Amino acid sequence: DVKVTQSSRYLVKRTGEKVFLECVQDMDHENMFWYRQDPGLGLRLIYFSYDVKMKEKGDIPEGYSVSREKKERFSLILESASTNQTSMYLCASSNPTRGETEAFFGQGTRLTVV
C-alpha cells in the first residue's frame, strides 16, 4: 500500500514562529503536493514538486516555502506563522508516468496559529 505520512496530526504554534510541516511517501513517487483546506474553499494548491530540488508555485504560495532535498520527502515551511495560516494542510503524492492515476494523501495536519 502507498503510504503518505505527515509528521503531525495537530499542531499549535505562536505567531511569528517558523513552522515546518513534513511529508514522507514510500512509493518512489515523482510528484508531491501541498494543499491547504478551508471550509467553503476546498483544497487550494500551495506548492508542488515534480522532482528532487524542483518546485512550482501553486495558487497560494505567499507566506510559504518548500524543500525537496530527497525524493521521498517534501517539506512545507511557514517562515513566520500568522493567524490566517490556521488551516488543515494536506500532502499528496502521485506518479502518473507509471500509469498510476490517482494522488495519494496523507492524513492531514491541522495547524492552529495563536
Added chain:
Amino acid sequence: AQKITQTQPGMFVQEKEAVTLDCTYDTSDQSYGLFWYKQPSSGEMIFLIYQGSYDEQNATEGRYSLNFQKARKSANLVISASQLGDSAMYFCAMREGEGSQGNLIFGKGTKLSVKP
C-alpha cells in the same frame, strides 16, 4: 476563473436512491485527467474514480460512475443506491498536461448527506 466548479455546496439524498454530484472544468489542454475524491468527517481523502480525457467510455467503480461529457466539459459523479456511509464531502479534481508535471486542481466540494 475557476478551473473546477462544483455548484452544489450541499446535497441531501434518501438512502438507497441515486444521486448526481455536478462538476464542470475549464482547460485548454487536450490531455487531462478528472478525479473524484471522498472526504468523510475523519478527514482522510479517499480516491473514488478517474476519467482520462481520451477515454471514450465513462468510468465506473462499483456504485460510482462518472458521467463524462467532453463537449460540455462536465464530469458528474453518480452514486447509485446511496448508503448512510456515503455522507461526506466530495471533491472533483483535474490534472492538466502530459507526463509527470501536471498539478492537481480541486473544486470547492459538495457536502452530501444521506438520509435514512
